[in-house]
Amino acid sequence: MTTPMTFLGLGAMGSALAAAALAAGRPSVVWNRTPDRARALGEHGATVARTVNEAITGGGPIIVCLLDHQSVHAVIDPVAASLSGRVLINLTTTTPNQARELAVWAVEHGITYLDGAIMAVPRMIGQPGAAILYSGSQAAFEENRELLGLWGHSDYFGTDPGMASLNDMAMLVGMYTMFAGFLQGAAMVGAEGVSATEFARRQTPFLAAMTGQLPALAATVDAEDYAGAGQQSLEFTEAALAALVTASVETGVNADVLRPVHDIVRRQITAGYGRQGTARIFEELRTSRNGR
Numbered sequence: 264m265t266t267p268m269t270f271l272g273l274g275a276m277g278s279a280l281a282a283a284a285l286a287a288g289r290p291s292v293v294w295n296r297t298p299d300r301a302r303a304l305g306e307h308g309a310t311v312a313r314t315v316n317e318a319i320t321g322g323g324p325i326i327v328c329l330l331d332h333q334s335v336h337a338v339i340d341p342v343a344a345s346l347s348g349r350v351l352i353n354l355t356t357t358t359p360n361q362a363r364e365l366a367v368w369a370v371e372h373g374i375t376y377l378d379g380a381i382m383a384v385p386r387m388i389g390q391p392g393a394a395i396l397y398s399g400s401q402a403a404f405e406e407n408r409e410l411l412g413l414w415g416h417s418d419y420f421g422t423d424p425g426m427a428s429l430n431d432m433a434m435l436v437g438m439y440t441m442f443a444g445f446l447q448g449a450a451m452v453g454a455e456g457v458s459a460t461e462f463a464r465r466q467t468p469f470l471a472a473m474t475g476q477l478p479a480l481a482a483t484v485d486a487e488d489y490a491g492a493g494q495q496s497l498e499f500t501e502a503a504l505a506a507l508v509t510a511s512v513e514t515g516v517n518a519d520v521l522r523p524v525h526d527i528v529r530r531q532i533t534a535g536y537g538r539q540g541t542a543r544i545f546e547e548l549r550t551s552r553n554g555r
Protein backbone atom coordinates (compact mmCIF):
# COMPACT_ATOMS: atom_id res chain seq x y z
CA MET A 264 0.00 0.00 0.00
CA THR A 265 1.23 3.51 -0.87
CA THR A 266 2.35 5.61 2.09
CA PRO A 267 -0.34 8.22 2.81
CA MET A 268 0.50 11.71 1.68
CA THR A 269 -0.52 14.89 3.42
CA PHE A 270 -2.33 17.94 2.07
CA LEU A 271 -2.09 21.12 4.13
CA GLY A 272 -4.45 23.82 2.85
CA LEU A 273 -7.73 22.98 1.20
CA GLY A 274 -8.70 26.20 -0.49
CA ALA A 275 -9.82 26.08 -4.11
CA MET A 276 -6.42 24.92 -5.33
CA GLY A 277 -5.41 22.65 -2.43
CA SER A 278 -8.78 20.87 -2.71
CA ALA A 279 -8.31 20.33 -6.45
CA LEU A 280 -4.84 18.85 -5.89
CA ALA A 281 -6.07 16.53 -3.15
CA ALA A 282 -9.14 15.52 -5.19
CA ALA A 283 -6.90 14.48 -8.12
CA ALA A 284 -4.75 12.36 -5.80
CA LEU A 285 -7.82 10.72 -4.27
CA ALA A 286 -9.33 10.06 -7.69
CA ALA A 287 -6.13 8.20 -8.59
CA GLY A 288 -6.52 6.04 -5.48
CA ARG A 289 -3.72 7.71 -3.50
CA PRO A 290 -4.34 7.52 0.27
CA SER A 291 -4.39 11.09 1.55
CA VAL A 292 -4.61 12.84 4.89
CA VAL A 293 -5.99 16.36 4.59
CA TRP A 294 -6.01 19.36 6.90
CA ASN A 295 -7.40 22.86 6.63
CA ARG A 296 -7.50 25.72 9.15
CA THR A 297 -11.25 26.02 8.63
CA PRO A 298 -12.30 22.38 9.07
CA ASP A 299 -15.52 22.67 7.01
CA ARG A 300 -13.52 22.88 3.80
CA ALA A 301 -12.20 19.34 4.36
CA ARG A 302 -15.64 17.74 4.46
CA ALA A 303 -16.08 17.07 0.72
CA LEU A 304 -12.67 15.42 0.47
CA GLY A 305 -13.51 13.31 3.53
CA GLU A 306 -16.61 12.09 1.70
CA HIS A 307 -14.34 11.06 -1.18
CA GLY A 308 -12.09 8.91 0.97
CA ALA A 309 -9.56 11.32 2.48
CA THR A 310 -8.65 11.00 6.13
CA VAL A 311 -9.49 14.36 7.69
CA ALA A 312 -6.98 15.41 10.35
CA ARG A 313 -7.97 17.80 13.14
CA THR A 314 -4.49 19.22 13.57
CA VAL A 315 -1.39 19.73 11.43
CA ASN A 316 0.49 17.37 13.74
CA GLU A 317 -2.07 14.65 13.13
CA ALA A 318 -1.97 15.32 9.37
CA ILE A 319 1.76 14.75 8.97
CA THR A 320 1.94 11.32 10.56
CA GLY A 321 1.41 9.45 7.27
CA GLY A 322 5.04 9.39 6.11
CA GLY A 323 4.44 10.35 2.46
CA PRO A 324 5.18 13.70 0.86
CA ILE A 325 3.60 16.77 2.43
CA ILE A 326 1.89 18.97 -0.11
CA VAL A 327 1.36 22.53 1.03
CA CYS A 328 -1.01 24.85 -0.82
CA LEU A 329 -1.80 27.87 1.32
CA LEU A 330 -2.49 31.52 0.62
CA ASP A 331 1.04 32.90 0.72
CA HIS A 332 4.56 32.60 2.13
CA GLN A 333 3.49 33.92 5.54
CA SER A 334 0.72 31.35 5.92
CA VAL A 335 3.14 28.54 4.98
CA HIS A 336 5.40 29.51 7.88
CA ALA A 337 2.40 29.91 10.17
CA VAL A 338 1.37 26.32 9.45
CA ILE A 339 4.69 24.46 9.23
CA ASP A 340 6.94 26.29 11.71
CA PRO A 341 5.22 24.80 14.76
CA VAL A 342 5.71 21.23 13.44
CA ALA A 343 9.20 21.70 11.97
CA ALA A 344 10.86 19.27 14.37
CA SER A 345 8.49 16.49 13.27
CA LEU A 346 9.19 17.07 9.58
CA SER A 347 12.85 16.04 9.65
CA GLY A 348 13.54 13.45 6.93
CA ARG A 349 10.31 14.25 5.07
CA VAL A 350 9.64 15.66 1.60
CA LEU A 351 7.83 19.00 1.49
CA ILE A 352 6.28 20.04 -1.83
CA ASN A 353 5.19 23.65 -1.56
CA LEU A 354 2.74 24.70 -4.27
CA THR A 355 1.85 28.00 -2.62
CA THR A 356 2.62 31.02 -4.80
CA THR A 357 5.72 32.74 -3.44
CA THR A 358 8.33 35.09 -4.87
CA PRO A 359 11.64 33.48 -5.91
CA ASN A 360 13.40 34.74 -2.77
CA GLN A 361 10.58 33.51 -0.55
CA ALA A 362 10.98 30.06 -2.13
CA ARG A 363 14.73 30.22 -1.50
CA GLU A 364 14.13 31.27 2.11
CA LEU A 365 11.79 28.31 2.61
CA ALA A 366 14.37 25.96 1.10
CA VAL A 367 17.04 27.21 3.53
CA TRP A 368 14.56 26.83 6.38
CA ALA A 369 13.85 23.27 5.20
CA VAL A 370 17.54 22.31 5.07
CA GLU A 371 17.99 23.67 8.60
CA HIS A 372 15.27 21.27 9.73
CA GLY A 373 16.43 18.23 7.73
CA ILE A 374 13.51 18.53 5.29
CA THR A 375 13.77 17.89 1.53
CA TYR A 376 12.20 20.83 -0.29
CA LEU A 377 10.60 21.02 -3.72
CA ASP A 378 8.98 24.28 -4.77
CA GLY A 379 6.15 24.37 -7.30
CA ALA A 380 4.43 27.12 -9.25
CA ILE A 381 1.02 26.24 -10.64
CA MET A 382 0.21 27.47 -14.14
CA ALA A 383 -3.48 26.56 -14.03
CA VAL A 384 -6.75 27.35 -12.29
CA PRO A 385 -8.26 24.74 -9.97
CA ARG A 386 -10.70 23.28 -12.50
CA MET A 387 -7.79 22.58 -14.87
CA ILE A 388 -5.91 20.40 -12.37
CA GLY A 389 -5.57 16.90 -13.81
CA GLN A 390 -6.80 18.11 -17.21
CA PRO A 391 -4.84 18.71 -20.42
CA GLY A 392 -3.33 22.20 -20.40
CA ALA A 393 -2.45 22.27 -16.70
CA ALA A 394 1.23 22.74 -16.00
CA ILE A 395 3.26 23.03 -12.81
CA LEU A 396 6.83 24.34 -12.73
CA TYR A 397 9.17 22.87 -10.13
CA SER A 398 12.60 23.68 -8.72
CA GLY A 399 14.57 22.60 -5.69
CA SER A 400 15.35 19.00 -4.75
CA GLN A 401 15.83 16.94 -7.92
CA ALA A 402 15.47 13.72 -5.91
CA ALA A 403 12.06 14.84 -4.62
CA PHE A 404 11.01 15.75 -8.15
CA GLU A 405 12.09 12.40 -9.62
CA GLU A 406 10.71 10.26 -6.79
CA ASN A 407 7.30 11.91 -6.98
CA ARG A 408 6.93 12.23 -10.75
CA GLU A 409 3.91 9.95 -10.85
CA LEU A 410 2.09 12.01 -8.21
CA LEU A 411 3.03 15.31 -9.88
CA GLY A 412 1.80 13.93 -13.20
CA LEU A 413 -1.69 13.53 -11.73
CA TRP A 414 -2.01 17.32 -11.56
CA GLY A 415 -0.64 18.33 -14.94
CA HIS A 416 2.46 18.56 -17.06
CA SER A 417 5.56 18.89 -14.84
CA ASP A 418 8.58 21.01 -15.76
CA TYR A 419 11.73 20.95 -13.63
CA PHE A 420 13.88 24.11 -13.57
CA GLY A 421 16.86 22.89 -11.56
CA THR A 422 18.08 22.89 -7.99
CA ASP A 423 17.81 26.66 -7.36
CA PRO A 424 14.47 26.63 -5.51
CA GLY A 425 13.58 30.11 -6.76
CA MET A 426 13.57 29.25 -10.46
CA ALA A 427 10.06 27.79 -10.70
CA SER A 428 8.62 30.90 -9.09
CA LEU A 429 10.78 33.20 -11.22
CA ASN A 430 9.56 31.59 -14.45
CA ASP A 431 5.97 31.59 -13.20
CA MET A 432 6.08 35.25 -12.28
CA ALA A 433 7.82 36.27 -15.48
CA MET A 434 5.02 34.63 -17.47
CA LEU A 435 2.33 36.23 -15.33
CA VAL A 436 3.76 39.68 -16.11
CA GLY A 437 2.76 39.07 -19.73
CA MET A 438 -0.65 37.79 -18.72
CA TYR A 439 -1.60 40.65 -16.41
CA THR A 440 -0.44 43.39 -18.76
CA MET A 441 -2.33 41.71 -21.60
CA PHE A 442 -5.52 41.52 -19.53
CA ALA A 443 -5.16 45.17 -18.48
CA GLY A 444 -4.59 46.22 -22.10
CA PHE A 445 -7.65 44.27 -23.20
CA LEU A 446 -9.74 45.97 -20.53
CA GLN A 447 -8.55 49.41 -21.61
CA GLY A 448 -9.51 48.59 -25.19
CA ALA A 449 -12.89 47.28 -24.02
CA ALA A 450 -13.46 50.56 -22.15
CA MET A 451 -12.59 52.55 -25.29
CA VAL A 452 -15.08 50.79 -27.55
CA GLY A 453 -17.48 50.52 -24.62
CA ALA A 454 -17.61 54.32 -24.53
CA GLU A 455 -19.29 54.08 -27.94
CA GLY A 456 -21.68 51.31 -26.94
CA VAL A 457 -19.73 48.23 -28.09
CA SER A 458 -20.01 45.41 -25.57
CA ALA A 459 -16.90 43.86 -24.06
CA THR A 460 -18.11 40.49 -25.35
CA GLU A 461 -18.20 41.74 -28.92
CA PHE A 462 -14.79 43.36 -28.47
CA ALA A 463 -13.35 40.10 -27.09
CA ARG A 464 -14.50 38.28 -30.22
CA ARG A 465 -12.25 40.56 -32.29
CA GLN A 466 -9.40 40.90 -29.81
CA THR A 467 -8.90 37.18 -29.13
CA PRO A 468 -7.72 36.09 -32.60
CA PHE A 469 -5.69 39.30 -32.98
CA LEU A 470 -3.75 38.73 -29.75
CA ALA A 471 -3.29 35.04 -30.62
CA ALA A 472 -1.78 36.10 -33.95
CA MET A 473 0.45 38.66 -32.24
CA THR A 474 1.96 36.02 -29.94
CA GLY A 475 3.41 34.59 -33.17
CA GLN A 476 5.79 37.58 -33.09
CA LEU A 477 7.37 36.53 -29.79
CA PRO A 478 10.06 34.19 -31.19
CA ALA A 479 11.34 36.92 -33.55
CA LEU A 480 11.31 39.47 -30.72
CA ALA A 481 13.20 37.02 -28.51
CA ALA A 482 15.79 36.32 -31.21
CA THR A 483 16.43 40.08 -31.52
CA VAL A 484 16.90 40.41 -27.77
CA ASP A 485 19.17 37.36 -27.52
CA ALA A 486 21.31 38.61 -30.41
CA GLU A 487 21.20 42.22 -29.06
CA ASP A 488 20.70 43.12 -32.71
CA TYR A 489 18.34 46.08 -32.40
CA ALA A 490 19.77 47.79 -35.49
CA GLY A 491 19.01 44.85 -37.81
CA ALA A 492 16.78 45.23 -40.87
CA GLY A 493 13.02 44.72 -40.83
CA GLN A 494 12.36 45.85 -37.27
CA GLN A 495 9.63 48.28 -36.28
CA SER A 496 11.58 51.30 -35.06
CA LEU A 497 11.13 52.97 -31.67
CA GLU A 498 10.17 56.20 -33.49
CA PHE A 499 7.39 54.39 -35.35
CA THR A 500 6.18 52.76 -32.13
CA GLU A 501 6.31 56.10 -30.27
CA ALA A 502 4.00 57.69 -32.84
CA ALA A 503 1.63 54.72 -32.62
CA LEU A 504 1.55 54.80 -28.81
CA ALA A 505 1.01 58.57 -28.78
CA ALA A 506 -2.03 58.04 -31.04
CA LEU A 507 -3.35 55.27 -28.80
CA VAL A 508 -3.03 57.43 -25.67
CA THR A 509 -4.79 60.33 -27.44
CA ALA A 510 -7.57 58.07 -28.74
CA SER A 511 -8.09 56.68 -25.25
CA VAL A 512 -8.27 60.14 -23.69
CA GLU A 513 -10.66 61.30 -26.47
CA THR A 514 -13.09 58.56 -25.49
CA GLY A 515 -12.80 59.59 -21.84
CA VAL A 516 -10.93 56.40 -20.95
CA ASN A 517 -7.98 56.35 -18.59
CA ALA A 518 -4.77 55.54 -20.49
CA ASP A 519 -2.69 54.63 -17.42
CA VAL A 520 -2.06 51.10 -18.67
CA LEU A 521 -0.41 52.38 -21.82
CA ARG A 522 1.44 55.47 -20.57
CA PRO A 523 4.35 53.63 -18.91
CA VAL A 524 5.05 51.76 -22.18
CA HIS A 525 4.97 55.07 -24.04
CA ASP A 526 7.38 56.57 -21.48
CA ILE A 527 9.82 53.67 -21.83
CA VAL A 528 9.87 54.05 -25.61
CA ARG A 529 10.42 57.81 -25.29
CA ARG A 530 13.31 57.29 -22.89
CA GLN A 531 15.06 55.02 -25.40
CA ILE A 532 14.52 57.62 -28.13
CA THR A 533 15.94 60.35 -25.87
CA ALA A 534 18.94 58.09 -25.31
CA GLY A 535 19.53 58.13 -29.05
CA TYR A 536 18.06 54.82 -30.22
CA GLY A 537 14.99 56.07 -32.12
CA ARG A 538 15.94 54.38 -35.40
CA GLN A 539 16.53 51.04 -33.70
CA GLY A 540 13.98 48.30 -33.15
CA THR A 541 11.21 48.44 -30.56
CA ALA A 542 12.62 45.33 -28.88
CA ARG A 543 15.04 47.79 -27.23
CA ILE A 544 12.32 48.17 -24.59
CA PHE A 545 14.08 45.13 -23.12
CA GLU A 546 17.27 47.18 -22.64
CA GLU A 547 15.41 49.98 -20.90
CA LEU A 548 13.83 47.49 -18.48
CA ARG A 549 17.06 45.60 -17.93
CA THR A 550 18.85 48.84 -17.07
CA SER A 551 16.11 49.73 -14.58
CA ARG A 552 17.03 46.57 -12.69
CA ASN A 553 20.31 48.22 -11.83
CA GLY A 554 18.67 51.03 -9.92
CA ARG A 555 17.39 53.47 -12.53
Ligand code: NDP
Pocket residue numbers: 272273274275276277278295296297300328329330331333334337338354355356357381382383384385
Ligand atom coordinates in the same frame (compact mmCIF):
# COMPACT_ATOMS: atom_id res chain seq x y z
P1 NDP B 1 -7.89 30.05 -1.32
O1 NDP B 1 -8.08 31.45 -0.89
O2 NDP B 1 -9.06 29.31 -1.87
O3 NDP B 1 -7.31 29.19 -0.10
C1 NDP B 1 -6.32 29.72 0.75
C2 NDP B 1 -5.93 28.64 1.72
O4 NDP B 1 -4.94 29.15 2.59
C3 NDP B 1 -7.08 28.16 2.59
O5 NDP B 1 -6.90 26.80 2.85
C4 NDP B 1 -6.88 29.01 3.85
O6 NDP B 1 -7.46 28.42 4.98
C5 NDP B 1 -5.39 28.95 3.94
N1 NDP B 1 -4.80 29.98 4.81
C6 NDP B 1 -4.68 31.30 4.56
N2 NDP B 1 -4.04 31.91 5.56
C7 NDP B 1 -3.76 30.94 6.47
C8 NDP B 1 -3.10 30.94 7.73
N3 NDP B 1 -2.58 32.07 8.26
N4 NDP B 1 -3.00 29.78 8.39
C9 NDP B 1 -3.51 28.64 7.85
N5 NDP B 1 -4.14 28.56 6.67
C10 NDP B 1 -4.25 29.71 5.99
O7 NDP B 1 -6.69 30.07 -2.36
P2 NDP B 1 -6.31 28.98 -3.46
O8 NDP B 1 -6.52 27.62 -2.91
O9 NDP B 1 -6.95 29.34 -4.74
O10 NDP B 1 -4.76 29.27 -3.63
C11 NDP B 1 -3.80 28.62 -2.83
C12 NDP B 1 -2.43 28.89 -3.45
O11 NDP B 1 -2.42 28.40 -4.79
C13 NDP B 1 -2.10 30.40 -3.50
O12 NDP B 1 -0.75 30.61 -3.18
C14 NDP B 1 -2.37 30.74 -4.96
O13 NDP B 1 -1.60 31.83 -5.43
C15 NDP B 1 -1.97 29.43 -5.65
N6 NDP B 1 -2.58 29.34 -6.97
C16 NDP B 1 -3.93 29.45 -7.10
C17 NDP B 1 -4.51 29.52 -8.35
C18 NDP B 1 -5.98 29.66 -8.52
O14 NDP B 1 -6.42 29.88 -9.67
N7 NDP B 1 -6.78 29.54 -7.46
C19 NDP B 1 -3.67 29.45 -9.58
C20 NDP B 1 -2.27 29.26 -9.33
C21 NDP B 1 -1.75 29.24 -8.06
P3 NDP B 1 -8.98 28.78 5.42
O15 NDP B 1 -9.86 27.92 4.54
O16 NDP B 1 -9.02 28.44 6.84
O17 NDP B 1 -9.17 30.25 5.14
